[in-house]
Amino acid sequence: MTTTTRIVLAERPVGEPKDSDFRVETVDLPEPGPGEALLETLYLSLDPYMRGRMSAAKSYAKPVEIGQAMVGATVSRVLESTDDTVAVGDVVLGYGGWQTHSVESTSYLRVLNPDALPVTTALGVLGMPGFTAYAGMHNIGQPKAGETVVVAAATGPVGSMVGQLARLAGARAVGIAGGAAKVAMLTDEFGFDAAIDHRADDFAEQLAAATPDGIDVYFENVGGKVFDTVLPRMNLYGRIPVCGLVSGYNATALPDGPDRMGMLMGRILTSSLLVRGFIQSEFAPTQMATFLSDIGTAVANGSIRYREDIVDGFDQTIDAFRGLLTGRNVGKLIVRVAG
Amino acid sequence: MTTTTRIVLAERPVGEPKDSDFRVETVDLPEPGPGEALLETLYLSLDPYMRGRMSAAKSYAKPVEIGQAMVGATVSRVLESTDDTVAVGDVVLGYGGWQTHSVESTSYLRVLNPDALPVTTALGVLGMPGFTAYAGMHNIGQPKAGETVVVAAATGPVGSMVGQLARLAGARAVGIAGGAAKVAMLTDEFGFDAAIDHRADDFAEQLAAATPDGIDVYFENVGGKVFDTVLPRMNLYGRIPVCGLVSGYNATALPDGPDRMGMLMGRILTSSLLVRGFIQSEFAPTQMATFLSDIGTAVANGSIRYREDIVDGFDQTIDAFRGLLTGRNVGKLIVRVAG
Numbered sequence: 308m309t310t311t312t313r314i315v316l317a318e319r320p321v322g323e324p325k326d327s328d329f330r331v332e333t334v335d336l337p338e339p340g341p342g343e344a345l346l347e348t349l350y351l352s353l354d355p356y357m358r359g360r361m362s363a364a365k366s367y368a369k370p371v372e373i374g375q376a377m378v379g380a381t382v383s384r385v386l387e388s389t390d391d392t393v394a395v396g397d398v399v400l401g402y403g404g405w406q407t408h409s410v411e412s413t414s415y416l417r418v419l420n421p422d423a424l425p426v427t428t429a430l431g432v433l434g435m436p437g438f439t440a441y442a443g444m445h446n447i448g449q450p451k452a453g454e455t456v457v458v459a460a461a462t463g464p465v466g467s468m469v470g471q472l473a474r475l476a477g478a479r480a481v482g483i484a485g486g487a488a489k490v491a492m493l494t495d496e497f498g499f500d501a502a503i504d505h506r507a508d509d510f511a512e513q514l515a516a517a518t519p520d521g522i523d524v525y526f527e528n529v530g531g532k533v534f535d536t537v538l539p540r541m542n543l544y545g546r547i548p549v550c551g552l553v554s555g556y557n558a559t560a561l562p563d564g565p566d567r568m569g570m571l572m573g574r575i576l577t578s579s580l581l582v583r584g585f586i587q588s589e590f591a592p593t594q595m596a597t598f599l600s601d602i603g604t605a606v607a608n609g610s611i612r613y614r615e616d617i618v619d620g621f622d623q624t625i626d627a628f629r630g631l632l633t634g635r636n637v638g639k640l641i642v643r644v645a646g
Numbered sequence: 647m648t649t650t651t652r653i654v655l656a657e658r659p660v661g662e663p664k665d666s667d668f669r670v671e672t673v674d675l676p677e678p679g680p681g682e683a684l685l686e687t688l689y690l691s692l693d694p695y696m697r698g699r700m701s702a703a704k705s706y707a708k709p710v711e712i713g714q715a716m717v718g719a720t721v722s723r724v725l726e727s728t729d730d731t732v733a734v735g736d737v738v739l740g741y742g743g744w745q746t747h748s749v750e751s752t753s754y755l756r757v758l759n760p761d762a763l764p765v766t767t768a769l770g771v772l773g774m775p776g777f778t779a780y781a782g783m784h785n786i787g788q789p790k791a792g793e794t795v796v797v798a799a800a801t802g803p804v805g806s807m808v809g810q811l812a813r814l815a816g817a818r819a820v821g822i823a824g825g826a827a828k829v830a831m832l833t834d835e836f837g838f839d840a841a842i843d844h845r846a847d848d849f850a851e852q853l854a855a856a857t858p859d860g861i862d863v864y865f866e867n868v869g870g871k872v873f874d875t876v877l878p879r880m881n882l883y884g885r886i887p888v889c890g891l892v893s894g895y896n897a898t899a900l901p902d903g904p905d906r907m908g909m910l911m912g913r914i915l916t917s918s919l920l921v922r923g924f925i926q927s928e929f930a931p932t933q934m935a936t937f938l939s940d941i942g943t944a945v946a947n948g949s950i951r952y953r954e955d956i957v958d959g960f961d962q963t964i965d966a967f968r969g970l971l972t973g974r975n976v977g978k979l980i981v982r983v984a985g
Contacts, residue, residue, distance in 0.1 A: 367915075367918065530908055534911070544928075552915060555908050555912070561905060561906060561908070562903070564904050564905050565901060565902060565905065566900060566901040566902060566904065566905055567900060568906040569870070569894050569897075569901065571907050571910060572866070572869055572888060572891055572910075572921075573891055573894070575923040576888045576889070576891055577698075577705040577923065579923045579924050579925060579928060580922070581920070581921075581922045581923075582914055582920075582921040582922070583914070583918075583919070583921070584913075584916065584918045586918060
């Protein structure tokens with residue numbers, strides 16, 4: 308009998324998740340049944356959307372129940388397989404969640420090739436975050452040569468891909484990040500045309516200077532102050548793919564007024580803006596294969612770059628997740644669990 | 647020398663337009679130059695967008711300047727023509743504005759056939775309002791059979807077309823209007839599946855009962871309380887074409903808080919909503935001809951119905967316009983100026 312050590316939701320967090328909102332427990336795993344595999348987690352992914360799963364509010368996916376293990380993508384090694392689609396020793400992308408071992412349906416697993424690229428890329432640049440950027444730009448943002456694309460959290464796995472895809476389309480890429488080190492990374496490492504620190508007192512003036520022709524695409528993944536500053540600069544027929552609003556994920560109440568909801572609708576009307584929320588899973592069935600092929604090649608040959616922030620040790624998971632919500636990580640946040 | 651009596655903007659209205667915001671004046675018109683025609687206004691169109699033109703706020707079109715005549719579509723008779731595209735006696739659709747006579751470029755004029763349909767239809771069901779509904783549904787709303795479409799101001803020329811196009815697509819059409827007479831008209835005259843009075847105390851409950859499967863398309867032309875009530879009922883992948891926000895056009899300040907702008911973005915995200923502002927002129931170059939042909943046939947054979955509210959006398963223009971912003975009219979509001 309194999310056991311797993313897992314982090315379960317003990318209470319729904321109010322505001323920033325506290326240690327006491329979780330419980331670490333070690334339990335027996337069932338034997339893998341037909342079509343299942345027993346996996347050892349090597350790396351687990353931490354992503355902003357997980358904050359939503361901790362909440363009972365209506366969202367695009369069911370919340371994690373109290374007492375259930377937190378969900379999430381994992382890179383794991385196959386310990387036992389009942390099925391010839393994965394073999395013992397294979398390294399696979401799965402959805403094991405915040406735990407050291409898991410039993411999963413083999414139909415959800417994708418075998419990775421550790422000789423091609425680091426297997427952690429399946430959680431970031433070549434995983435859900437990278438595909439989120441790709442799907443949002445391909446289907447909604449659709450930048451044209453000469454246009455201006457703005458993205459926040461731009462050193463993250465979504466934002467850095469957005470900027471690089473904008474550049475590949477011939478658009479001007481403007482990245483927003485917090486702190487001098489991240490800002491420098493945007494131009495030096497990811498090739499953004501301009502980079503701005505959202506913590507700067509003159510953030511609005513810097514954004515105006517960096518977007519002299521206005522903004523055609525704002526890829527929304529943070530919300531809050533950045534959105535407030537971007538909105539007045541959106542051009543006629545601007546597009547706003549909305550894949551996340553991380554700045555508000557810990558919010559416990561609506562901000563004080565005045566109520567700007569009607570103002571936003573007014574801006575959408577007067578500038579013929581397109582605002583479209585999306586989750587990458589909408590586009591994965593039809594576009595993931597092309598993404599993996601095209602972007603996989605670009606990552607392998609270095610024409611698309613990425614950065615990972617790998618935290619060592621399963622016991623660091625909760626604290627690392629808190630840091631993700633406040634921008635402490637630099638690049639795609641991953642916890643090394645084993646291997 | 648021909649004179650025109652015209653209504654010019656004397657001051658920018660604050661809140662509801664007052665008589666003193668306008669000035670009626672009679673001035674000489676220039677002789678029509680090459681490519682121009684002298685026109686006598688038969689009917690002038692009153693439309694909600696005109697409130698925006700009275701304001702200096704940034705919008706999709708330049709504001710009317712102080713001292714300039716109010717703009718707008720007109721059906722006119724040709725008194726003099728310098729050009730063989732229009733002949734003396736022709737009845738034409740033009741853009742003469744709030745005045746009794748005008749000199750216009752013939753390139754903007756469309757000759758109407760008074761024997762086919764009433765010429766006033768060129769201002770409503772077969773004009774800008776009807777095409778607004780058509781373009782928004784065709785390009786953004788895209789209702790599918792079995793889906794639910796909701797529209798407010800539903801006895802108006804945009805809303806009544808939205809409902810009828812929804813029905814033609816096999817969707818369930820739910821109309822919102824103010825007052826029992828208008829509500830009855832929605833089902834009896836325009837064929838809506840359900841109709842609701844937004845003034846009812848239990849408006850939210852009525853809307854829920856009328857949309858048991860949620861809302862797939864909300865055609866936004868009013869904003870305010872209706873939008874607040876519709877938003878929580880939007881389905882996954884719902885579409886919101888935004889062509890107007892008439893309920894807020896007289897507003898002088900943002901409403902009191904809390905600030906729901908982030909909440910709206912959150913709803914867009916979690917339900918993968920599409921919100922798209924548009925002005926019909928974006929689509930007119932490519933789709934107006936098809937609209938005039940297809941919808942013209944449908945109006946002529948009675949499969950699409952329309953209602954007009956024709957006010958008699960140029961001196962009624964300002965008061966009629968005020969009524970438009972508060973829903974006093976029933977159907978497309980037109981002022982009969984002559985003829």
